[in-house]
Amino acid sequence: MGMFSAMAFNAVGAIVLLGVLALTYRLLLHPLSDYPGPLVAKLTDGYGGYHASRKRLHLATYHDHLKYGPVFRQAPNRLIFNTAAALHDIYLNPEINKAHIYKQTQFNPEKNIFGTLDRERHKQKRKVYGQILSDRSLRTFEPTMRNEIDVFLRQLLKAHAEPVNMTPLCERLATDIAGQLAFGQPLNTQTDATNRIFPRSMISMNAVVSFFMAWPAISLTWPLLSRLNKKNGLMFGRALRGIVQARMALPKGAKHDFYSIAAEDVGEGEEGLRRSEIWAEAVFFLPAGGTTISAALSAIFFYLSRHPTVYARLAREIRTTFSSGSAIQGGPQMSGCKYLRAVIDETMRVAPPFVGTFWREPYSSHTKPFVVDGHVIPRGVLVGVNPYCLMHNEAYFPEPFAFRPERWLGPADGTSESPEAERARSAMRGAFAPFASGDTGCLGKAMAYYETSLVVAKTLWYFDFEKAPGEAGRLGEGEPGRKDGRHRTDEYQLFDLAVADHDGPNLVFKPRAGYWKELEVD
Numbered sequence: 416m417g418m419f420s421a422m423a424f425n426a427v428g429a430i431v432l433l434g435v436l437a438l439t440y441r442l443l444l445h446p447l448s449d450y451p452g453p454l455v456a457k458l459t460d461g462y463g464g465y466h467a468s469r470k471r472l473h474l475a476t477y478h479d480h481l482k483y484g485p486v487f488r489q490a491p492n493r494l495i496f497n498t499a500a501a502l503h504d505i506y507l508n509p510e511i512n513k514a515h516i517y518k519q520t521q522f523n524p525e526k527n528i529f530g531t532l533d534r535e536r537h538k539q540k541r542k543v544y545g546q547i548l549s550d551r552s553l554r555t556f557e558p559t560m561r562n563e564i565d566v567f568l569r570q571l572l573k574a575h576a577e578p579v580n581m582t583p584l585c586e587r588l589a590t591d592i593a594g595q596l597a598f599g600q601p602l603n604t605q606t607d608a609t610n611r612i613f614p615r616s617m618i619s620m621n622a623v624v625s626f627f628m629a630w631p632a633i634s635l636t637w638p639l640l641s642r643l644n645k646k647n648g649l650m651f652g653r654a655l656r657g658i659v660q661a662r663m664a665l666p667k668g669a670k671h672d673f674y675s676i677a678a679e680d681v682g683e684g685e686e687g688l689r690r691s692e693i694w695a696e697a698v699f700f701l702p703a704g705g706t707t708i709s710a711a712l713s714a715i716f717f718y719l720s721r722h723p724t725v726y727a728r729l730a731r732e733i734r735t736t737f738s739s740g741s742a743i744q745g746g747p748q749m750s751g752c753k754y755l756r757a758v759i760d761e762t763m764r765v766a767p768p769f770v771g772t773f774w775r776e777p778y779s780s781h782t783k784p785f786v787v788d789g790h791v792i793p794r795g796v797l798v799g800v801n802p803y804c805l806m807h808n809e810a811y812f813p814e815p816f817a818f819r820p821e822r823w824l825g826p827a828d829g830t831s832e833s834p835e836a837e838r839a840r841s842a843m844r845g846a847f848a849p850f851a852s853g854d855t856g857c858l859g860k861a862m863a864y865y866e867t868s869l870v871v872a873k874t875l876w877y878f879d880f881e882k883a884p885g886e887a888g889r890l891g892e893g894e895p896g897r898k899d900g901r902h903r904t905d906e907y908q909l910f911d912l913a914v915a916d917h918d919g920p921n922l923v924f925k926p927r928a929g930y931w932k933e934l935e936v937d
């Protein structure tokens with residue numbers, strides 16, 4: 416054997432030895448070694464990475480909770496919980512931050528709020544977001560939102576009772592609304608293909624982010640991956656530059672958008688948002704407010720088209736509350752539509768638009784013991800709750816896969832509820848987590864309810880709809896006989912990219928007599 420081969424042999428031997436030692440440590444000596452979990456997950460992040468790459472990490476997590484119980488080890492340094500107590504202990508504790516793996520969500524030097532882990536900086540950013548997403552700001556924005564919804568309704572009218580796939584339609588509608596709020600100008604993806612690079616790029620980026628968050632070591636391949644995707648990256652950059660330039664050409668206050676508020680907020684030093692960060696934040700509106708709402712709307716249409724009694728009750732509520740399509744606006748009448756709210760909540764329970772686990776860890780300054788549902792969490796361990804799993808936990812939601820908006824409603828007027836039923840409803844609310852919660856939870860919750868309520872109410876005002884006939888009608892369903900958790904025909908299929916991807920349902924729309932004429936434009 417030559418000297419070179421001997422050195423190579425020794426190097427390989429040393430690497431193998433180190434690998435064996437690391438795996439033995441993870442399995443037998445690691446502070447989490449007594450926790451249950453899949454063997455591969457105890458040894459490597461590759462377990463989560465594999466399921467994330469197949470867009471089914473939420474289903475694997477659900478299956479593993481059934482097998483290992485309410486807390487298990489999902490990666491060498493990660494514990495995942497499935498209780499409302501854990502939800503409370505993790506997300507309502509102000510000493511707990513997003514985990515360091517959220518750095519994997521950032522591909523540019525300018526970080527958006529999602530990957531900002533510094534406590535003060537994050538707080539400042541939330542303040543700016545809070546202004547544009549406040550109730551008052553959303554009321555000012557509502558006419559723009561309604562105009563975009565009218566464009567959506569006209570697409571349904573134009574379909575002339577041919578099946579329409581709701582996924583692209585909802586995706587473009589939600590992108591156009593989020594784009595208007597972020598950039599103060601129409602992206603027009605609903606009517607023109609030019610800017611459709613935006614919603615589709617968001618999906619591709621989400622897939623990469625979800626994979627890297629599950630298996631951070633793989634993010635080292637990013638320089639190569641981004642090179643492979645260079646053409647799309649350039650197209651996206653060009654489209655974005657055009658939009659930014661068009662907005663900058665207008666005075667700051669010309670539109671009611673994120674730019675007008677953020678640019679106003681730019682101050683000296685570290686105060687407020689830096690000018691260069693504004694556009695990184697504005698782009699974040701597209702996945703945060705576009706992809707999520709697209710998933711929520713597509714799922715609502717899926718479940719309504721499969722539950723005739725729910726559909727009939729909701730249609731009755733909308734059609735008796737409002738006097739015309741143009742009267743459908745935010746305000747007391749809309750807030751009075753309790754069944755609509757129950758349908759939205761039940762949909763987000765069974766099909767959470769953000770389906771990935773919200774991973775957290777204490778700020779580095781935190782030195783007290785961190786206790787989650789009675790478990791003292793060792794330093795360096797990430798903890799999380801998965802919304803799909805918690806909201807399908809039978810302990811809180813009996814018959815968890817049944818779509819039953821009634822579960823959210825109290826007894827009809829005048830009847831009092833038994834203390835037991837009251838306790839069960841309150842437990843259910845404590846485990847409802849589509850938006851996460853606390854200082855790192857969703858800032859767009861009010862907008863999400865506003866937008867989904869308007870879209871669903873207006874659609875039911877102008878149209879009746881049903882599942883498309885034949886094979887086309889099955890798009891979005893599970894398939895009987897599958898062994899990977901996708902076997903339920905009545906469950907809308909989500910593809911876990913942290914934010915959910917989806918396809919379908921295909922629906923057929925029939926305009927309601929005469930009402931549709933309001934939608935016609937000259």
Ligand code: HEM
Pocket residue numbers: 513528529530541544548700703704705707708711767768769772773774849850851854855856857858859860862863
């Ligand atoms: C149905 C719709 C929506 C759902 C289910 C949803 C859900 C979530 C969840 C679960 C998080 C936390 C994720 C994590 O910690 O990993 C989050 C964060 C966030 N969401 Fe939403 N969201 C929705 C709509 C919106 C909308 C319309 C906006 C407006 C632009 C928005 C803005 C944000 C922002 C800015 C954050 C980051 C908060 C922070 O880092 O402190 N969301 N959302």
